[in-house]
Structures are given as C-alpha cells and as structure tokens.
Amino acid sequence: MTISSQTASHKIGATFGVGWRSVVGVWAFGMAIKMPVLDLEVSRVPAMAYDGFEERLFLVFWEVTRACALACKHCRAETQSHRHPQELNREESSRLIGQLAELRPPMLILTGGDPLMRTDALDLVREAAAAGLHVGLSPSATARLIHADFAEIKAAGVERISLSLDGATRATHDAFRGVSGTFDRTIAAVHRAHAADLSVQINTTLTRGNLSEYEAFKKLMFELKPAIWSVFLLVQSLGARAGKHRPGMRSPLGIRDGREVMFISHTGVVSLSGFLPFDCGNVREEHPTEIYRHHPLFVSLRDNQALGGKCGRCEFNSCCGGSRARAYGVIGDPFAEDPACVYQPKVAAASYKALV
Numbered sequence: 001m002t003i004s005s006q007t008a009s010h011k012i013g014a015t016f017g018v019g020w021r022s023v024v025g026v027w028a029f030g031m032a033i034k035m036p037v038l039d040l041e042v043s044r045v046p047a048m049a050y051d052g053f054e055e056r057l058f059l060v061f062w063e064v065t066r067a068c069a070l071a072c073k074h075c076r077a078e079t080q081s082h083r084h085p086q087e088l089n090r091e092e093s094s095r096l097i098g099q100l101a102e103l104r105p106p107m108l109i110l111t112g113g114d115p116l117m118r119t120d121a122l123d124l125v126r127e128a129a130a131a132g133l134h135v136g137l138s139p140s141a142t143a144r145l146i147h148a149d150f151a152e153i154k155a156a157g158v159e160r161i162s163l164s165l166d167g168a169t170r171a172t173h174d175a176f177r178g179v180s181g182t183f184d185r186t187i188a189a190v191h192r193a194h195a196a197d198l199s200v201q202i203n204t205t206l207t208r209g210n211l212s213e214y215e216a217f218k219k220l221m222f223e224l225k226p227a228i229w230s231v232f233l234l235v236q237s238l239g240a241r242a243g244k245h246r247p248g249m250r251s252p253l254g255i256r257d258g259r260e261v262m263f264i265s266h267t268g269v270v271s272l273s274g275f276l277p278f279d280c281g282n283v284r285e286e287h288p289t290e291i292y293r294h295h296p297l298f299v300s301l302r303d304n305q306a307l308g309g310k311c312g313r314c315e316f317n318s319c320c321g322g323s324r325a326r327a328y329g330v331i332g333d334p335f336a337e338d339p340a341c342v343y344q345p346k347v348a349a350a351s352y353k354a355l356v
C-alpha cells in the first residue's frame with residue numbers, strides 16, 4: 001500500500017508514520033508525490049515528471065456530471081440531484097475523448113459529482129480506454145455503486161477506482177458525508193473492488209473533525225489495503241470566510257494545477273483544477289490542447305518566474321511551486337506564495353529584491 005499526500009486532484013503535504021521509507025514517486029492517478037511507502041507500488045506511469053509540460057498533460061480530471069445523490073457539506077462541486085441540461089452530451093463527450101487521446105494525458109480521471117449518475121459512464125470509460133487513455137473512476141458511495149458490477153467496471157477499462165473515506169468510524173464518516181450508510185457502502189465497495197481485482201484508492205479529507213482519528217485511519221488502511229491512501233487537507237480560505245472551504249494542495253516534481261494538470265467541468269469549461277475556478281475556455285468551442293498550451297493563465301501559471309513571494313524565489317520552485325489552489329483559496333491570488341509552506345528559501349527576500 002502506498003500512502004500519499006497530494007492534491008485532485010490536489011492536496012497538502014502531511015507527515016506520516018514513523019520509520020516508513022520516504023520516496024519520491026508518482027502514483028498512477030495522482031500528482032508527483034512525496035510518499036512514505038509500505039510496499040512501493042510500481043506504477044505504469046513513468047515514475048518521474050516528464051519534461052515538455054508546455055505541450056503535454058500528465059493528468060486530466062473530467063467532471064462528467066455534477067449530479068450526485070449525496071450532498072457533502074464540503075463539496076466543491078455544489079452537486080445537484082439531477083444531471084444538468086447543459087452537461088456535455090454523448091456526442092460532445094466522444095469528441096472530447098478523441099481530443100484528449102490526441103493530447104495523450106497519461107491519466108484521465110472521470111469524476112463528478114458521481115460519474116455513475118451518467119448512464120453512459122462505462123461507455124465513456126470503454127471509449128477512453130480504447131483510445132489509449134489510462135482511466136480512473138471516482139464514484140460516490142451510493143446504492144448505485146453497490147449495485148454496480150465491479151467486474152464490468154474493470155472490464156470496461158477502469159484501471160483504478162477511488163473512494164472517499166473521511167472518517168475512520170461509521171459515525172464520523174456519515175456525519176461528514178451527511179448521509180447515513182455511506183461508511184458501510186464505502187467499505188463494501190472496497191471489498192467488491194478487491195474481489196473483482198480492481199485497484200482501489202482511498203481519498204481522505206482531514207479536518208479538525210476527524211484528525212483525532214488519524215491512528216484509527218491508519219489501522220483501517222492496513223485492513224482495507226488500498227493501493228493508495230491519498231490524504232487531503234482542507235485549509236481556511238477566502239471562500240471559507242464566505243462559508244466555503246478550499247483544499248490545500250501540494251504536488252512536488254513540478255506537477256501542479258495548470259502545469260500538466262487540467263480540469264474539465266460538466267459543461268465543458270476548462271480550468272486549472274477543480275479548485276481554481278477560472279474559466280479558460282470551453283471544449284465545445286476550443287480544442288483542449290489549444291487551451292492548455294496557449295491560454296494566458298495556463299501559460300503564466302507554468303512559469304516559475306511568475307510566482308510571487310517566497311515561491312517565486314525558492315530554489316525548489318521548478319520541482320514544487322507550491323499549491324496554486326491554496327494560494328488562491330487563502331490569499332485570493334493563484335500566483336501568490338503557498339501560505340501553508342513552512343520552508344524558507346535560501347535566498348532571503350531582501351537579497352532577491354536586489355537581484356531582480
């Protein structure tokens with residue numbers, strides 16, 4: 001099992017168990033990650049970030065629908081119980097898959113909402129897999145998932161399924177998700193996935209409300225044996241002051257929002273991530289490659305020189321760059337320094353000013 005702290009697509013670095021070997025690697029559905037490892041999983045994705053991020057993507061998150069039967073309080077997707085009438089339809093979705101295949105992102109994550117709220121979800125998986133994309137699926141733990149045929153999900157081409165577990169106990173998780181029974185359904189889904197030999201990732205959003213269960217989480221992970229346990233942290237944000245939270249994110253090895261990562265909304269709007277809601281164009285009108293390569297926000301956020309504060313002068317900014325989502329969420333500026341980073345760059349602010 002690999003335990004990672006990462007981004008969404010997007011998360012913050014966290015400290016894990018004592019004595020575990022720390023390695024730098026890449027998880028099949030994740031960003032570049034610094035991860036303590038129990039049994040290092042050998043990913044099919046190249047284990048290092050590749051050059052050429054101006055041209056190519058590492059990871060695309062496609063929110064195939066915002067419909068979801070759950071209504072978690074923290075959810076960035078502001079989910080609806082029904083599919084949006086302006087959602088990308090089947091034809092538009094097929095065209096998008098073809099375009100993404102040209103761009104060849106190593107990973108395409110079908111997320112939501114609940115992707116299984118689309119009756120054609122597995123058709124989209126089949127199409128994407130046939131086009132050569134590595135497909136991940138992030139369903140919600142509802143009755144729909146429990147009744148799904150996990151062998152069919154795997155046969156369709158899903159390489160890994162990710163499930164959210166935000167409490168180590170039934171009470172905590174169900175309170176977090178707002179619907180009783182989701183803990184049991186999530187555990188059942190993990191077992192069903194194992195039985196179908198479908199690789200599982202568990203995503204956990206740590207908050208003040210469940211942090212005390214950290215040790216219990218670890219114990220549970222040893223029992224559930226996911227391929228990856230991915231830990232997210234929520235940070236207080238500008239949005240949070242208006243009643244919302246945004247996630248903190250960290251993605252070492254140079255992969256970050258807008259840099260090898262793209263988010264496509266249910267209506268086709270392209271943005272840097274699900275947590276940086278800038279409209280950079282719509283796949284209905286523009287090829288996603290064009291948007292990724294040429295939209296000024298994508299171009300400038302890839303530029304380490306454009307980063308502000310200590311991220312701008314940090315000797316690690318080409319392999320880190322900080323969380324752009326957290327900078328935006330907390331400071332309101334996606335170019336600002338990562339407000340959660342405790343590292344002090346070697347070049348002090350005063351000397352840096354003298355240099356530039």
Ligand SMILES: C[S@@+](CC[C@H](N)C(=O)[O-])C[C@H]1O[C@@H](n2cnc3c(N)ncnc32)[C@H](O)[C@@H]1O
Nearest residue numbers: 074075076112113138139140164203245246247
């Ligand atoms: C939007 S959900 C979609 C997939 C699926 N419905 C689920 O909940 O796993 C993807 C992941 O984003 C997380 N998420 C949603 N809103 C978030 C937020 N504001 N901050 C951090 N993580 C968030 C969810 O907890 C979940 O792990």
Ligand code: SF4
Nearest residue numbers: 068070072075113140
């Ligand atoms: S299950 Fe996922 S998409 Fe649905 S409301 Fe919860 S976090 Fe949002």
Ligand code: SF4
Nearest residue numbers: 311314320321322341
């Ligand atoms: S200061 Fe350096 S280490 Fe810290 S987030 Fe910014 S780039 Fe990364």
